[in-house]
Amino acid sequence: MLVDFKVKNFRSIKEEQLLSMVASSQKEFVDTHTFLPTTSKNLSLVKTAAIYGANAAGKSNILKALDAMQDIVLESASKYQRGDKIPVKPFLFDNEVNEPTEFEINFIYEGIRYQYGFATTSVRITEEWLIVYPKTRPQNWFARAYDEETKEYKWQFGDKLTGQKQVWKDSTRSNALFLSTAVSLNSEQLKPVFDWFADKLKITGVSGWNPLFTMRMCADDSYKKEILKFLKTADMDIEDIEVEKEDFDASKLPEDMPAEIREDIIKEMKGKEVIKEAKFYHLDNYGKKIALDFDDESDGTRKLFSFIGPWIDSLENGNVLIIDELHDNFHPLMVKFLIEMFHNKDMNKSDAQLIFTTHETSVLNQDTFRRDQIWFCEKQNRATKLYPLTDFSPRKGVEDLEKGYLSGRYGALPFFQDISMAMGK
Structure with missing residues (x-):
């Protein structure tokens, strides 16, 4: 469960920006x-x-910041080598900005709240900290900060963090996170923090997810029934799906694949099956089943199918889904349908969350959202500013949010020059 996320000095983001999932005192749609x-x-x-x-x-950079934070947590200890660059891009439009990029996230996992963050340049992690709330009172588990004068890290460890702290500290490279290093060296206490990033935070861009995840789910009859029900509810005329598997064959890997990657894939896939093909069955005008390959389906159907697996998995397991441009290739009613699945108590029993960017204004209304669920993003002096609709105190149940947004009441609209001026006439 995501509580909030902060980011500073990343891509178009200069000053600290906050995305909060904390509900206000509004009474609408509380249940x-x-x-x-x-x-x-x-x-x-x-x-x-x-x-x-x-x-x-x-607005996409807000999501990219979450993606960057997740990648550094998951890969800094396992994939980075000494001297490798950390993949962050600071704000570039101000010569006075010469600071690290900062990320901090608050989330709840397995009944415990965690406040974790770090600051980093492309060369080194400059700060890292973890505060844990096992009940109500905070516990400082660890913190480190790089001292520019001594060229060394200053460390602090709380009594509540147990284990081989000195070993983990000595093993942490300057371009790796202590969290990730300690987990790789079997810290059981820190494993839930790492696991939340690995298992609960699901991020995708405009292109959406790879369809293989949903195809693998279709190989399980119980999941296939859910997926077919989903498709029918979404008015897709797919009667059945058949997935054919085959044993993994290393000889089918590209010949020019780097040897190290090839070895990792072979080790990971040894003894496993892979999807060979998937057939989608439709009924013709006479009730006869017609089979289509996945690539023969429409763009919208392919994207929706690719979404279904992560969607069902997230609703079942309480994941946090982060999606850039949810409206892409989807009809406005489909966008509303997908959102409402998260608001449906029977479908979302695990308190899954959905965060997305969109241009689809047909869902920008008080029938679909509470006022504290809507955020806007705009450029001010070339820097991104993120702010909530609640800053404008819209009238409860009365104000037309779509009309207000399109009329410029909340900002965050594109500015178009007169076309004749743009053409130099």
Whole structure:
């Protein structure tokens, strides 16, 4: 469960920006659009959040920041080598900005709240910290900060963090996270933090997910029934899906694949099956089944099918889905349908959350969202600013949010020059 996320000095983001899933005191849709985590009776979270803004305003960079943080957590200890660059891009449009990129995230996993963050340049992690709330009082488990004068790290460890702290500390490279290093060296206490990034945070871009995840789910009859039900509810005329598997064959890997990657894949896939093909069956006008390959389906059907697997998996397991441009290739009613699945208490029993960017304004209304679920993004002095709709105190149940947005009341709209001026006439 995501509580909030902060990012500073990343791509188009200069000053610290906050995306919060904490619900306000509003009474609308409390039973369907919000939930109370088991950790607190006072902390209510929203299930979905939509981010609106003009092209190039930086709304995608908010999601890319989450993606970058996740990648560094998952890969800095296992894949980076000494001297490798850390993949962050700081804000470039201000000569005075010469600071590290900062990420901090608050989330709840297995009944415990974690506040974890780090600051980094492309060369080294400059700060890292973890505060844990097993009940209500915070516990500082660890912190480190790089001292520019001594060229060394200063470390702090709390009593509540147990294990081989000195070994983990000595094993942490300057371009790797202590969290990731300690987990790779069997820290059981820190494993839940790492696992949340690995298992619960699901991020995709405009192109969506690879369809193989959903295809593998279709090989299980119980999941296939859910997927077919999903497709029918979404008015897709697919009667059946057949997935054919085959044993993994290393000889089919590209010949020019790097040897190290090839060896890792062979080791990972040894003894496993892979998807050979998937057939989608439709009924013709006479009731006869017609089989189509996945590539023969429409763009919208292929994208929706690719989404179904992660969607069902997330609703079942309480994941946090992060999606850039949810509207792409989807009809407005499909966008609304997908959002409402997260607001449906019977479908979303595990308090899964959805965060997405979109240009689809037909869902920008008080029938679909609470006012604290809508965010806007715009450029100010070339820097991205993220702010909530609640800053404008829209009238409860009365104000037309779509009309207000398109009329410029909330900002975050593109600015177009007169076409004749743009053409130099």
